[in-house]
Amino acid sequence: MSGGFTHFDEQGRAVMVDVGAKRDTVRRAVATGVIRMNEATLEMIAAGGAKKGDVLGVARVAAIQAAKRTSDLIPLCHPLALTHLAVEFDLDREKSCIHCKVTAELAGKTGVEMEALTGVGVGLLTIYDMCKAVDRGMVIEGVRLLRKEGGKSGVWEAA
DSSP states (O other): OOSOOSSBOTTSOBOOOOOTTSOOEEEEEEEEEEEEOOHHHHHHHHHTOOTTSOHHHHHHHHHHHHHHTHHHHSTTOOOOOOSEEEEEEEEETTTTEEEEEEEEEEEESSOOHHHHHHHHHHHHHHHHHHHTTTOTTOEEEEEEEEEEEOSTTOOEEOO
16 A cells, blocks of 8 residues: 555645546446345345335446435535436356445546446345345355545556
8 A cells, every 4th residue: 555544734634635637537436245145035126026116227237326415415515417327237146145346447546446436335234124024044255345446546456
């Protein structure tokens, strides 16, 4: 890790990072996570038989809305004008889980990692909320950044 934490001033007080002098660049972030569940729960979701309706459709909208509202949830995040947001769900019957991947993009002065991560987290939480009546033992795990592009630091990719 280069340097120190960026969200503190010299006195150790929390601050929003000043990005005013930075130039706009195209920035992109990809995050992922997974929710593990009983096989029967996964089959209900796949068949569209959940009592609350289209689980993945609602989770997709929730992930998009959350990514757009990240600065309302994470205190020191800048409000960003996202130019693109994609949410993908992949059902893995062999492992009885659903993978979520969120890609966030913009042209701006700061990155979109937090937006992608927030989208994944809320998308998976929405699946949990919609299915908890039949499976309270679901586990959300592995929420992480896969890749970020743009800005002074360029490209970073998870190992």
